[in-house]
Amino acid sequence: MDGFSDFYKTKGWLLKGFNDEDNYNGMYYLDISNDEVQEFLSDIFYELASKYDLDGFEYDFIRYPVTRTYSYISGSPTSDLLDWGWTDSFQNKFKTKYGLTGDLKELITTNATVRNNWLTFKKELLDDTVNMISTRVREGNPDIKISAAVMTSLSSAQSVYLQDWDKWIRSGWVDELNPMAYTADNDNLSSQLSNMLLFVQGNAEVVAGIFPEGNGGGLYMVPEQIKIVENLNIEGVSKFSSKQLFGNPLEEAFVGLHRDYIVLPTASNEELFDAYIANIIEKTSGYYQHRLDDVAFTNLISTINNFNETDTIAQKLAQILDIINQVSDETIKNRLLAEHTKINKYLSL
Secondary structure, X not given: OOHHHHXXXXXXXXXXXXXXXXXXXXXXXXXXXXXXXXXXXXXXXXXXXXXXXXXXXXXXXXXXXXXXXXXXXXXXXOOOOOOEOOOHHHHHHHHHHHOOOOOHHHHHHHOHHHHHHHHHHHHHHXXXXXXXXXXXXXXXXXXXXXEEEEOOOHHHHHHHOOXXXXXXXXXXXXXXXXXXXXXXXXHHHXXXXXXXXXXXXOOOXXXXXXXXXXXXOXXXXXXXXXXXXXXXXXXXXXEOOHHHHHOOHHHHHHXXXXXXXXXXXXXXHHHHHHHHHHXXXXXXXXXXXXXXXXXXXXXXXXXXXXXXOOOOHHHHHHHHHHHHOOOOOHHHHHHHXXXXXXXXXXXXX
């Protein structure tokens, strides 16, 4: 368990499964029946919306782990029963609402009516949580767009994950749906999204999530699936996931984007100076010298390559400034002077 889940477990905020699980496939969920969790979520999202200039935010994992309670038959073995919400808070609130007493696990596994009420209770609690968070977000900033990663099939979303995205968009709690249409079957992709659009009926924007390589396909299918999405007049495509892309040849291409002069302004003086020097060398040798035949550029590179090791950063900067002022092209000189001014601003000499 990582530090975050340790923190939530210590506070007693983690959702629990029927067989006392505290995670599902290594994923931890918050117990939204807990009043402290509700207050925490309300405060966090209001702070994000009111204090930061955000364009939008995404509900991800806005669902319960896989649930099989809807298909459970009374009296069947419970060792493989997947069901979530078995904290004291969850059980007590459910029993209070329906006037129940006794062992809830026994009631759930022997009484179909109680099971159905249990599922309804959990779905409504998730609905209320979405409503609460969206309301708080819009109190903080009414212009923020709210999206949600959802299951493409509404029936599966409602029964297996208790995720009623149809209600969310019709109630105005969510503006955009990001269906996780992860399939390597292009005909199935088209069918999934077409059926979903029939339910959406323009009540929300749709940006389709695609992931063919996770289901037996390959990256070569990505453009094919983007074309399918375009033909359905869906607003956009979201490619899952970055680690899949970066783990392929694209990773090697991104290496070429690295520059030694990419550092934070809060870096040490030495790191800032080294980054400044790397920037000047790259621009001078790679561009300025080819654009203008000026001895100042040769002198600049030579001076940098032959700095006296005992000179301070300030002394080295002074030498560079003297040469910059000798550049004959005013445009290039002004660019170099602007960068020189910036590095002096960042350095605390």
